[in-house]
Amino acid sequence: DAKTTQPPSMDCAEGRAANLPCNHSTISGNEYVYWYRQIHSQGPQYIIHGLKNNETNEMASLIITEDRKSSTLILPHATLRDTAVYYCIVRGAYNTDKLIFGTGTRLQVFP
Amino acid sequence: DTGVSQNPRHKITKRGQNVTFRCDPISEHNRLYWYRQTLGQGPEFLTYFQNEAQLEKSRLLSDRFSAERPKGSFSTLEIQRTEQGDSAMYLCASSLGVQGLDYGYTFGSGTRLTVV
Numbered sequence: 001d002a003k004t005t006q007p008p009s010m011d012c013a014e015g016r017a018a019n020l021p022c023n024h025s026t027i028s029g030n031e032y033v034y035w036y037r038q039i040h041s042q043g044p045q046y047i048i049h050g051l052k053n054n055e056t057n058e059m060a061s062l063i064i065t066e067d068r069k070s071s072t073l074i075l076p077h078a079t080l081r082d083t084a085v086y087y088c089i090v091r092g093a094y095n096t097d098k099l100i101f102g103t104g105t106r107l108q109v110f111p
Numbered sequence: 112d113t114g115v116s117q118n119p120r121h122k123i124t125k126r127g128q129n130v131t132f133r134c135d136p137i138s139e140h141n142r143l144y145w146y147r148q149t150l151g152q153g154p155e156f157l158t159y160f161q162n163e164a165q166l167e168k169s170r171l172l173s174d175r176f177s178a179e180r181p182k183g184s185f186s187t188l189e190i191q192r193t194e195q196g197d198s199a200m201y202l203c204a205s206s207l208g209v210q211g212l213d214y215g216y217t218f219g220s221g222t223r224l225t226v227v
Contacts, residue, residue, distance in 0.1 A: 034215070043115070043202050043218030044154065087153060098144060098167070099204075099216060101153030 004088045009106040012082075018075040020105050022088030025069045031092050033064060034099070035073045037084040044087065044101070047073065078109045115219035117203050123225045124193055131189045132222045136205030143186050144216065145178055146202040147171065154202055160186060161208065193226045200224075 005023040012018040024033065034049040048055055048062045050071075055062045061074040075082055087104040116135040124130050136143050142161050146154035157176070159167045162183035172178075175193075180186040190197055200223050204216040 036216075041220075043204070043220050044216075045218070046215045049215065085153075098156045098159055099154075100156065101146075103151070103153050 004090055004102055006086070006088050006102065006105045008103065009108070011108050011110060012075075012078045014080060014109055014111050015077055018078040018082065018107060018109070020073040020075075020086050020088075020107065021070065022073070023070045024088070024090045027068050027090050028092070031090050033062065033068075033071050034089045034091060035060070035062065036087045036089065036099075036101075037082075038087070038104070039081075039084045047086075078107075080109050080111065083107060083109045115203055115205050115217050117201075117219035117222050119222055120220065121223050121225075123227060126195060126226055127192055129189065129191045130193055130224065131187055132201055132203075132224075134186045134188070134203030134205075134219060136185070136203070137207075137217055138184075140205035140207050140217070141183065142206045142208045143180055144204040144206070145186070145188050146204065148200040148202060148221070149198075157188075190224075193224075195226045198224055198226045 032049050032051050035047040036044040038044045047059050048057055050062045050064055064071045085104040085106050087101050089099050118133045122130055144159050145157040147157055148154040156169050157172050158178050160180040163180050175191045178188045200221040202218055202221045204218040206216045
């Protein structure tokens, strides 16, 4: 799987948008970008995924650049409960490849 | 269905003892994954089942580790002759794979193993 690069940590004020970047310059044409998060002492939780178009769901928005070499996960109105480690993962959907996690970005939301 | 269930949540064992963990996936999910996570690291892949067949094993899965998924339902992960380096969170995930398309993983809360 293609590797991803994320900043190790970020801070965000409660109520503000949290923008988490991810670089995936070696992504292949058939590989998706997935985002998961892991709140302390819990298993990772699926957030969103996309191929090349921007995606939005009830949790977040995913913006993928036109060349697909980077993406940004946006939490529009961060709350204290959004404090977690966020993982950006690249993998193909039409195969049995497992999710390969990096070390992620530790997002701290402060009051 | 309440999601992926893992038992026990915590296990403390003495070095050299055997331990077994259980994972109950979401009932309609045909794929099941085991991961291991140590402090400050992301989860590391250990092994993967599609129905009852174990299709892939990581090199991290030494011969002291064995996983089963009888009848394609729940799965067990056994560690024999535990070592202190086995101390970690063991995570189970399941997913629904249809015609090669995977709809994303649902993880359990994990079993935290401490070897003393």
